Structures are given as C-alpha cells and as structure tokens.
Amino acid sequence: MSATRTSNTGQLNRQQPLSFQFNGQPYTGFEGDTLASALLANNVFLIARSFKYHRPRGVFSAGSEEPSALVQLETGAHTLPNCPATEIELYDGLIAHSQNCWPSVKYDIGAVNNVLSRLFPAGFYYKTFMWPKALWMKYEHVIRHSAGLGKSPTVADPTNYDHQHLYCDVLIVGGGSAGLSAALAAAKTGAEILLINDQAEWGGALLSDTQTINDAPALDWINHAIHTLTEMPNVRLLARTTVTGYYHHNYLIANQRITNHLGPTAPTDIPRERLWKVRARKVVLATGAIERPLVFAENDRPGVMLAGAVRSFLNRYGVLLGQNIVILTNNDSAYALGIDALAAGANVTVLDTRTDISDDLLALTTQHALSIQLNSTIIDVKYKGTIQSVDVAKLNQDGSDIVSKPETIPADIVACSGGWTPTLHLYSQAGGKLKFDPDTHSYLPDEAQTLAPDAQFAGSCIGAFALEDCLAQGHATGLNAAEQCGFKTDGIKVDALNTASQLVCNELRPLWVLPCAHPIGNGPKKHFHELHNDSTIADIALAERENFISVEHLKRYTTTGMGTDQGKTSNVNALNVMAALRNKPVGEIGTTTFRPPFTPLTFGAIVGQNCGDLFLQKRTSPMEPWHQVRGAQYEDVGDWKRPRYFPRSGENMDEAVQRECKATRDSVGILDATTLGKIDIQGKDAAKLLNMVYTNAWSKLGVNRCRYGIMLNEHGMIIDDGVTTRLSENHFHMTTTTGGAARIFNWLEELLQTEYPNWEVYCTSVTEQWAVMAINGPKARDLLAKLTDADLSNESFPFMAMLETEVAGVPARIYRISFTGELAFEINVPARYGLHVWEAVMAAGEQYNICPYGTETMHVLRAEKGFIIVGQDTDGSVTPDDADMNWIVSKVKKDFIGKRSLSRSHTAQAGRKQLVGLLAEDPSFVLPEGAHIVDGTNTAPPMKMLGHVTSSYFSPNTGHSIAMAMLKDGHKIMAKGQMGKSLYVALMDGSRQKVTVTGSVFFDKEGVRSRG
Amino acid sequence: MVKPISMSPLSSVTAITSVHRLHEVSSMAKINLRGDANNPAFAKAIKSALNLSLPTEANTCAHAQAESTVFWLGPDEWLVHTPLDALQKTLTTLRNATEPLHAAITDVSDYYLVLELSGPQARSILASGTSFDIRTASFKPGQCAQTLFGHASILLWPVDDTPTFCIQVRWSYAQYLFTYLSNSLHNAENLMNFKA
Amino acid sequence: MYMINCPWCGTRDQAEFVAHGEAHIARPEQPDALTDEAWGDYIFFRDNPKGLHFERWVHTHGCRRWFNVARNTANYEIYASYKPDEAKPEVPQT
Amino acid sequence: MKNKYSIFSLARNALSYHQKWQHTWRNPEPKKHYDVIIIGGGGHGLATAYYLAKECGITNVAVLEKSWLGGGNTGRNTTIVRSNYLWDESAAIYEHSMKLWEGLSQDLNYNVMYSPRGLIHVAHSVHDMQEIQRRGNANFLNGIDAEFLTPEQIQARVPFINLDCRYPVMGGILQKRGGTARHDAVAWGYARAADAMGVDIIQNCEVTGFNISDGKVIGVQTSRGNIGANKVGVVTAGHCSVLAEMAGFRLPVESFPLQAMVSEPVKPIVDCVIMSNGVHAYISQSDKGELVIGASSDTYTSYTQTGGFNVIEETIGAIVELYPAFSRMKMLRQWGGIVDVTVDRSPILSKTPVENLMFNCGWGTGGFKATPGSGNVFAHSLAKGEMHPYAAPFSIDRFHSGALVDEGAAAAVAH
C-alpha cells in the first residue's frame, strides 16, 4: 500500500510543515492536515486495536463519525483518550499513541481474542463465568482489563473552561452549503443569526468536492459567504463548535474548542473549550449526511474506508491513499471518487452491486475510462499488514449469494459506499420522530408527528443530496425561519447560483450486506457492521436467533451503536439486517433512541467555571478576616464556612474544645452566630402566622420579649427551631437554624402566598443584614457594660428580652437569649460593623480572658443543658413529644402546622423512640455518636436496637461524659427507672458499654445561670 | 471610643484593566418596601414619601430625587436605594407615610452589596453566568431584572451604553460573585486578544 | 430546560424557578375534623398524571412569587401559567 | 428444557458458529386467563414471576410489558447494589435481596455479573459523619457488613479523589459486599428462567384498564385484548400512578425524571462504587470501561425519560470537584428514567382498595438493588394473599397511620 501526497489537490498550507509523533515515531504533515490525513500521507494505516477482538484497525472515515481510528492524544496532564484521528487538527509537536494494545499496535497480545473469537459471540459473558462461583471476580478482573479503550488522565486538568449563554432569533447548525446559504438569507432580514459549524473550516462536504458554483470553484463561494456574514453585525459565527445537544424549548448546547488545535502549548489564560447554552427562537438544521458503509467479508481491515472519506483525503487533504483503489458501491455517488482518483493517477476499479446503471453514468465512465464491474461484490479482503488484494465475485439475483468463481484484483484501498444517511441526531434527541423513507432508503422526519421539535431542515440532512438543492433549500429555510421570528422577507434578493451537474446518491440498490464464500457468520470471514465495538452481522443473527429482536434489545445484546461514535455509520445497517431477519419492512422495527451528546462532550466544558473556588459559594460572616487570622478550623454548615474551634498552638480539636467549654462557663466566651437565619415579619396578622408555624402560642408575647419555638412539618415532625422576638405589636424578628434559613423563609412565603393570601403579613429575609455575636458566661454582662451605656441589669433587661441600643458606637439589637445556659447576650449589628464590634468586644474582653469558640464548643455546651440540635438529635421522624418537648406544644391552639399528624394512630402510639439522657458506666468513656442501645438479650449481632446515641461528648463542666439518645419508650424509663434491666450501647468492636438512662439536662439543672 | 469602621468583603478587591472595570460601588442604603400597589392610599403614601410613582411595571426601576432609585421586585415588593446618610430619614418618612396601611419597610442596607461592571465585553462577561437575556434590544437603562448568576440570586440593571451594569447580590455571596465575574472578565479580555 | 412564563416577570429560563408539585390543594379548614385517612390523603397522596398537570412553581430567583402552571408531563408542552388565585385555565384536550 | 449455559455449551455452540442457540424467551400469545398477571416487565415484575413459579408453584402466570422487557428503569439505572440501609425494615428487605444477589447467576443460570467490588459512601460534613456512624452501627447490629474508612484509607482505595474538595472528605463507610450488577442481564436472566418454567412474557402489551367486579379485580384490558386473572400484581415503577388511576385510587407517589450518564470507555480506573451525598456524585466503572454516573432528579414530574441539562451540569460539576482528573474525560451519552418517589423514600408493597390487586412500586431512585428481594417477597405475598413479613411494613396504610419508614429524613433536615 502506498499513499502519496498529491501536488495539486487539497487545502493544505504546504509552506507550513508540522512535525509530530505517533507511537514514538516522528513524522511530518502540513497545516490543514488532520492527524488522520497526516498519518495516512506517511503510510501509517494501522492506527488502533479493536475493542473486543483486538483486530488491527485504521481510519474508516474523514469526520466525526469515525468508529475506529481512536488514539490517545498527548500524555500526562494533557492526555485525552479516545480521540478520533479524523477530528484532530494537526499541530506542531503533537504526540499520539495507539490504544488498547500491548506491547504495541503491531504486536498486540490481546489479539489472541481474535483467534478465540468464536468463543466470544455477542453476549457470551452472560452464558459463562458462573462456575465456580468464587472465580467470577477473577474473570471479571480480566474482562475489565481487556475492555476499555484509552486511558483516563490521572492528574488534575491544567486547562480551564467557561460558559456563555446566548439568545438568538435563528440558530443554524451546520456550515456546509445548505447552512451557509440559510445564514446568508436569514441574515439579510436583520434577524439575529447564530451559525455553528463543528469543523474549523466552513463549507462542509464542499471542501472535499470538486464542485463549482457560478462556474468558479465552490471554495470561492464559501469564502465570499463567510466574508459577507462576518461583516454583518447581526450574525455570529462559531467554528470548531459542535452542537452536542438539542433539548426541549429550543435549548441547545454547543461546545466550542477554542485552543484544542494548539495542543499543550496553547495559552492557558483562556478557556480550552467553551460551552454555549443557546436559546433559539427558530432552529435550522443543516447538518449534512453521513455515508453509509457496505458490509462485506473482512471489511474492517485498515485500508477499507468510506468512499467519500477517500475522496476527502484526496481533494481536501491532498493524500492519494493508494495506487490500486477498488470502489465498492451500490449508488452513483462513489463514482466521483473514481473519477478524481483516476485523475490523480491511481488505478481504479469500480465494483457496483447494481446490475444496471444509468446511461449518463455509463457515458461518464466511458468518458473517463473508468473500469467498472456491475453486479459484483468483494468476498474477501487479503490483508498482510496492508491490503494486498480483494476477491471479487458476481452476485446472484437478489444479492444474497455469489454465483461466480472469485477473481482476485490487486488493491491497496477499498472504498465503499452504501448511500448517505441524513444527520438527524439532534432532531431526534429533541423528541423528533423519524420515519423510514423508502425512496431515499433513509430515515427522515416524520411529518405526521404532532408537537415535533420546532426545527426546520435544509440540505442533505433532509435528503437533498445535490448541491443545487442544498443551496436552494438553505435559502428558503433561512428566510422562512427569519419570517417566523417576525422579520420581513419580501424584497430580499436571491443570488442566482448555478452548479455543474453532480454525481449524487441516485438509483441505489438496497443491498448493504454482501455475501461471501460461506454463509454469513458461518465460517471464518467476519462481516463487521460496527467497527467500534466489534459487532458483526453474525452477532445480529445470533441476537435474532435468541429472540433479542426488539431494536433496543439488539443494541444492548450486541452493543451495537454504544461506542464513542454512537453508531453513526453502523446503526442503519444493523436495523436493516434485523428487519430482513424478521421479514419486516425496515420502517416497522423502529430505531433506537438518540441521546445527547452528538459527539462526546468534555466534562470540563460541562462544568465550565463551576469547580474549584466556584464549585459552590463559601459563605462567611463579616468577622471572617478575624477568624482566619486566629487560625480557626472550619465546619461546613450548608454552604457556610463556620469556625468549628480555635486551636491554640499544639492543640487538637478535643483539647481546644475542652478549653473553650471551660473558659466560657468560667468567665466568658464569644461565638459568631451570624449564620442563623433571620426573618423580619410585619403586619397585623404576624402573630397569627407565628401561631400557625410554631407549636406554641405567640399572641401574648410582650413587646421586646423573646420566645423559643419549634416548627413541625405537616407530618408532625420537628423541622426547625429558633427564637423569635416581638419588636412591636405587629412586628417580629424570627431566627431559624443556619441550614433552615432559606427553607423556612420560602415556606413562610409559600403559606402566605398560596394558603393565606388574605393575611396581612410581609416577611423579609434579613439574614445577612445582621452580624451576630453571642457572648456567654458569668462575665458576659460585665463585658457588655464596657461597650454600651444601656442598663443591663436583670430588672431592666431580663432573660428573654431584647434591647435596642448602641454597642461600640454602633446601633445594635441585643437579645438576652442563651443556647448555653449561661448568662448570655446576642449582639446584632449591621453587617458592615460586624468586624468592628467583634474586635471591640475582644478588646474589652481581654480582662476577662474572653474565649472565642466555635460550633463544636457550642454543641457541647448546649448538650450539657440538654438542648436539642434539629437535624442531630432529631432526624425528621421525631415529634415534639418524642423530643420530650410537649411543654412547647400548645394545648389550646386549634390548629398549627403538623398538629393533626400528631394524633394519627401510629404517631400517637406509646412506646415510640424518645429523647433521654445517657450516662456511660465508665464516666471517662465517650459513647460514639450513632451507636445503638441494646438490652442484654443478645451479645452478638443480630441484636435488637432500642435506639441510638444522638449527641455525645466529654463534658468538662460536669467532669464526665454525657450523651443524649433516642430510646424506645425512653420517657417511661426516664420516669420509672430501668427497673432492674440493664441497657448497653453496643460498639462495633463487639464490646458493649453499660449505660444509665437519665434526664437530658446535665448541668445547672435548675437553670439559674442564664437568668442571673 | 473609636469611630466605627465599616467593612465589606469587597472593600479591598477590584478587577480593573485598561478596558474593563469591576468593583464595588459605594454603598447605598437599601430599603425593602412591601405594600399593595392596587391600594390607592398606599400608592399615594409612597408618592408623598419618595416623590415618585412606584414602578408597577415588572422589571423596571424609577429614579427619585437625590440619587434615589426604586426597583420593582414583585407585584407587592420594591427596593429603594437611597444615599446612606438619608437612610434613617427615608425609613421614618416611609413608615410615617404608610401608617396604618398594610405595609412593611425593612432596612436591608447590609443585606446586599452592589458591584459595577463596565466595558465593551460586559455583556459577554455576564453571559458567562446568567441565563437572563441581556441583549441590548431587550435590556436597557430604566430596566432591571432579578435573576440567577452562577449560584447567586442577583438584581441586575444596565446603567449606560458602555455598557455598564450594576449587580446587587447578598453579602455572603459577594466574594463568590466577584471571583466569578473577574474570572470571566479576564477570559473575555484574553479572548479578545486571541487569534486562533 | 423549560422556558417558563412567570405571570409577573415574563418568560425566563427554568434555572430561576423551582417546581413544587400539584396545585389547587387547599389546606383543610379543620384538620381535627378529618379522619386519619382523609388527613393522610391531604398530606401525602397526589395526582401524578401522565399528561395534563396543574402544578405549582415559584420564581425563586426572580420575584419570589408562587404561581401555577398547566403542563403536559408526557411531553414538553406548557399550556399556561397563571396566578394562584386564578382558576384552572382551559387547555387543549390531549 | 432450554440449553443450559456454561463454558461447555458455549464451546460446543462455537463449533456450529452459534447457529443452534434457542430463544431466550418465547413470544407467546396472551391466553384468556391466568392465575396471576404481573403488569410491568422490569426486573421486579420478572423476578416476581420467576419466584411465583419457582417458589410458590404458580406457573400459570403472565408478565405484561407495554414495550420491550427491561426497558424501564431496570434498563437505565446506575446498577448500584447495596444493603446498608438505616431502618430495620429497610435493612431486612434489602439484605434479603443481597443474599439472593450472591447466588443469582447460578440460580438463574445466567451471569448477571453481580460484582461485589465494594461500595463507599463518602462523608463530607459532621452531619454526614453522624449519619454514616448511625447507619454503619445499625448495619453491624443487623448483621450487615459495614466498615468505616478514614480519609487516608479512602485515598488509598481511590487515589485520584480530591479529599480537600469544597466539602472536605472526613471519612466514609464501606460495604464490601456492595457493588454493581449488569442491569440488562438481570432482566434477561429472570425472563429466561421464568419463561422456562412456563411463565408467559408478553411484550408490546400495554395494560389500559382493569376489569373489576364487586371490588375484586378479575382481569385487565390491554392493547392486545382482555385477559382474565385471579390476581394481579402491578410493578410498573414510574407508571404506578397511571395504573392506580385506572384502578380508581391514588398513590402517595410522584414520578420524577432521574438522569444518568456514561463517559467514554477507558481502562480500569475506578475499582469500587463511590457515592457522595455531600457533593452529590455517584460513580462506578462498568466492565466495558465507561464511567457510570448518576445524577439527581429534576424538581418537576415528567414521563419523558429526559431531564434538564442543568442537572447534568451539577452532577458533572460534582464529579470534577471530587475527581479533578476526570475533567478531560468526555460524556458519551446521557439519558433519563422515570422514578416513582414516595415521601419517605421507601417502597410500597401493598394490598390496595381493590381486592386481589397488589402494588409493588415506589422504589424511586434506588430499587435496582432490591430486584431479587422485592420480586421474591412480592411473589409470596401474591401467592398467599397476605403481605410477606418483609413487605408488611411497606403497606400504603403507613401514609395514613404515620408509620413511615423514613430513609429520606435523616439526610433531609436542617443541621
């Protein structure tokens, strides 16, 4: 086999040679080459090993439909697996490797699979590897390692990505003749046009053709079109951009490869790829057509290709792929290759499966002295590292068998054409139904579909294969789309375009699978309809034989169409074969479902900037700069970063927390409580709203007085808690948990807008308006007094009251509430002054050894007091009664959210799991949170669980460990004692810790400190 | 006692290049206003307090004297921007004017921060994170929109034809929004200079 | 991704909205008067039609208003959006 | 009897170029009447039929499938199998299922590729840690394997994980017996085995109504005519509400789109299943080499088997955050299923207001793993006319009495 560079064809920049490496060997190509064309020009035909049988494989197509020539591009952090060589624009220094082979693509050990291939028909793994049972994991290991193709990168991606949202009037997908023509027409109406093409060059199939438009090379027309469009302010052109998904409501995703073609040395300060999220009022699809292969014996050999691809390599990339080119076709279009290849100096034989061709075509072949054999097929491809020859025989009448002795024809390239399949993937993704059209032997949009996607078509994607028709259709469709967007189209001039006559896919013989010397599948020769996953006609027959006859079963059983190419060249043939096996018209068996993406879509591009720092906002309080300087360790609470503890040098968390706990109760501590949700509630029905959402009663709360409340969902389970303060008769300030802030606020709005629109209440979220610091401890009042002139005495500012004053020169609200059981004040100041006031408090507190503490200490201190944390001590299945909080459930209110659920038969049952305190027998032992309580019945699993430890700490202020737990019938046990029964907490090392049930308040049981 | 120092997470960050500017704009006071626009008494009360008619058309804003702006946020919700030193006065005027109507006036000056983004690629920078249609034809000064940018709810309004936009965001999302926008700003500028 | 018409703000991308299930379920005036069964039906049992569905959405990142949408769950059609106090709109029979 | 599958039969058939394999299941015409009709030819329906025939001696059974068998959620799920659920009721049925998985290939004589390669739940917050501790301890006491992992141990198993991601990894829980199974093979294996015992599997047969007399179901109306039955079991997952409506009642279920996706196939890189609730990313690698990734559901109901691209963005965002090396991998295909979600995220296996009509649904986003167990207990329930003890806690009554089995709650409430 010997491919040669032509001197006079192709759109390469021969002034710009580029060097690159494949499998370690250096080569050169030119600017304008793809990796595929450059390799082929260097006579590298063996590119890859196949998925299952590890057969040698080469380039099959010249575009994104490539099923076979997949390579590992670049190495290290820049590596990309499974790149079709046909889509890689060559750049200087490019490095690529073959995949799925070891030690090399030439000598691949995995090729034993080919020898054993008879053992591996479709679905073989379902039938074996079952005995002995224990060995499956070993078999599986081997299967896993021989499957897969390229290798994933293993280090972080050094490049970045971003997104762009875009609205336009008309989106045109495809920059071939039809798309360009549509854009030119639509743009003239003034509509905002977005024209997208997946290749770097505009022109689509024209680039591979020798066509003329208005008697000049078609390239001139393309250049002129692009020039015109670029000048128009209402047009945006995106090349190197693939529309990968067409979703409902005309939402389309397009991926632009900005720097990919520059390789690893591309600038890193711009995105490598950019994902466009397009909303188009109208969508025009001009996505072209994909050539359909013929399936014949040994058709997977490197050097067997689509005819259009061979032509593309010749006319676009300046590579004549062989000296002896054999063309196998069932239609006219491949003759164009014959004529071009002859002109370029190759020997060409056309094998046409048809018994007859048109007079015009016959005249043309005579004119060009093109040698043709009708009613013929290839029955074998002789391959020894390269294609040597093909065996050719005559077909019988229906094409199902051969009737003559084979004749051997020298060949180094086999180019096949089975017609063209309109590219309608995007349309189908969006829900468009396709219907088999017997005239073109292809699937076209089903015009009978109601509610079809809002798309229109132009060019070969709707079966118009002649250039003239593509141009005309483009024009008409472009105008139509603009008109539907409300733009005026009358008076828009049509440039008359004439084209030369053209060989198109006419008069096709509907025969795609060609016989060989033995019945297909029943002998050594393989007919691959699907190169990517090594699926053969015999596999389809097996599927049929075993009753996997639904096309979806066929796909899954044979894995046809499940590769990186998603069956762009194989699906239609597979459907055809199944239809024939089932004796049904192909239109009746349906297609498999088309799904995005059209071509594989980079994860990074999907993510855009939304990773790393921007994965999710890190919300912090105004005091954050201080926390950072003090080396705070953080806890994630929702999307907030909250200081968890403030270690001094050398301290671990336990030590820091023990110190912080002590310091707070001994003198004074300070907690940043900014993250609590805050809702301002105003209106004459404000108290009514509170009565509805809290379990307790709110009408009688005094002005400037605070009250604790819990909220239930309508199922009767605790969902949030917090303190709410009456600021004036009709004005309240509600607080929620940090995690509940958004949820509760939205819920209040929901109630007000949908259930109680007549209530006069307005809610406004004020969470970030206020910076909040809670000072807790016996010295809290002394400290605060240094910063404010207000009277802080118990008489004028009692527990559960609010005071509006100034702190450190800043207007503040101080709430005298306590989550630690200490004398405590929560200072709220406008966020902008948060840091200022915090620093002032710290300075004033120095004399009391003020101790900043974080959430962990807060948890311990509240547990010493038996205060619950919603979400830790409750889990969405806990009622107020379960939580021992009946005291907060109004007995007189007629209704509140969740009330009715409390009396349901199961919810009202005795003996539910209930909140209790637990003490370990060993007071120094901290029971693990999440461990379960058992009785003594069983000592090893399975053991009946009676409840679990919800909160557990070493309490420095009581000097022993403490725990809260949910325990079956816990309240009875708490009231009556365990009555001689022992309870344990079971540990996962198999041991148990004996426990005693107590009340859940461990410190200051009388509750005097907070009121002092 | 030291004079209170005011701080924002954006106090010390900007992204300013030769063509683009992204920075916090000096903080205006912000007041959330709720009430029934269909109630003539309410409309009248607001008119007397702010000396303007409340914008009742969705996605628009109205300017009052002394640099104040009122943004439509919903059928019964507006946001008043007013100079900081006028905050207390405006709050009081509004409260007095709406008494005893069903209305709510809430100081949210510190709940939000405002960023300004200006320069030729401002639209594309915004389009990196918002699905809102910011095409020139549909989004002009005098309009405003509440929408989403990345994960942040924002209030967005065009200021001039540079173009310049203001983006109001919750305090705790400001750092996130700034980082996102400044990344996009640099991407946009570098792309302007990039010839493939 | 739907384009959804907020009855107040106009048509916006779905990203700004959150769906909240079946619409037109009024909270019972007197929950205590209901049997466990009737109450359970109210809180848990929902229409889940394949086809026309009246459901609630909220314009979370816009005007924060709740509204209703008549949508076909078997395809991507949205027939109408309307305010919570409005009656179910007439929609084409499917 | 059908060909038995084994390496020997495979080799023998290879000699004849695999021309002699028989139908995996027949294509029977519906009979006039069956003892039991199962509606829905997904994994659960087929398993039900299989166990009815095998363990309950009832072989006059039809499985009616509106489309192709296994094409519902069974054919589109991320195939994660585990049994480490929190509540006793759940643990019982999922562990029952797990035990059946362990011998399923042999039992069915069909390799379902159950692959106990280990499943790790990663914890990203104090709350996550408390959740896995509680669950792991409960698993241990229920006799279900559970092992806690430190971040370092997780890193050793999954070298490319980014422990220091937005929500730093604090620990994890491993169920070694957890893993995956080949979804299609499960449907096909059950179908083949049920068919072999005489069950009629009738594809392209959509149930359009019930024939009910005196409050008792006596048959179904289908796209292929009326078919009589003594008992009917409905196992239609995403479509359960549609069937309930036909029978005249409602279910506490909503059907949401749930999406999944695969990457291009690559050589082995993820050797276990890794689930993260914190950043919401689920990933495993199939035997063919694709990374199989599960997304979250949309907020609206839909029967379209597609969902919003925003959900894909969030999911891949989480994957890249947790595994930055995958940023250059590519998505090969995305798709959606219709998941039948209950309020407490637990299934419904229950009698209904119509006598002799039972429902098995509500498995939502997580029922693939339950396929053998669910089919097994549902078969026994249908046969007996009484719910199997493992099924009993999952009756519809719980939504009236309040006896929810709330697997969702523990993770879904405020901090």
Ligand SMILES: Cc1cc2nc3c(=O)[nH]c(=O)nc-3n(C[C@H](O)[C@H](O)[C@H](O)COP(=O)(O)OP(=O)(O)OC[C@H]3O[C@@H](n4cnc5c(N)ncnc54)[C@H](O)[C@@H]3O)c2cc1C
């Ligand atoms: C994307 C995704 C990921 C998932 N990941 C996991 C996972 O990792 N692990 C896990 O355990 N679970 C997972 N699940 C859930 C799991 O797939 C399901 O719970 C399980 O497969 C349900 O099985 P089934 O047999 O009940 O339903 P299906 O397989 O859906 O079967 C129901 C069948 O009923 C048929 N049917 C419907 N209506 C009619 C009618 N009128 N007449 C006749 N037939 C009808 C349908 O066509 C369908 O075939 C996932 C689900 C999805 C969608």
Ligand SMILES: NC(=O)c1ccc[n+]([C@@H]2O[C@H](COP(=O)([O-])OP(=O)(O)OC[C@H]3O[C@@H](n4cnc5c(N)ncnc54)[C@H](O)[C@@H]3O)[C@@H](O)[C@H]2O)c1
């Ligand atoms: N001889 C024949 O029988 C025959 C058959 C088919 C086509 N043709 C010729 O091919 C041309 C057809 O013109 P056309 O405009 O219809 O198609 P085209 O193939 O020229 O152009 C389609 C363009 O769309 C691009 N595209 C496809 N999918 C895309 C996606 N998802 N995103 C972005 N871009 C995408 C392609 O890369 C291509 O550039 C004509 O010149 C015609 O004569 C000839």
Ligand SMILES: Cc1cc2nc3c(=O)[nH]c(=O)nc-3n(C[C@H](O)[C@H](O)[C@H](O)COP(=O)(O)O)c2cc1C
């Ligand atoms: C575990 C699993 C692995 C899959 N692997 C692939 C794959 O390698 N290639 C592929 O094209 N599709 C793959 N799919 C997706 C299927 O092609 C298909 O999209 C999915 O089963 C849903 O069906 P539908 O798209 O026909 O609606 C896989 C699906 C599952 C559930």
Ligand SMILES: [Zn+2]
């Ligand atoms: Zn709105």
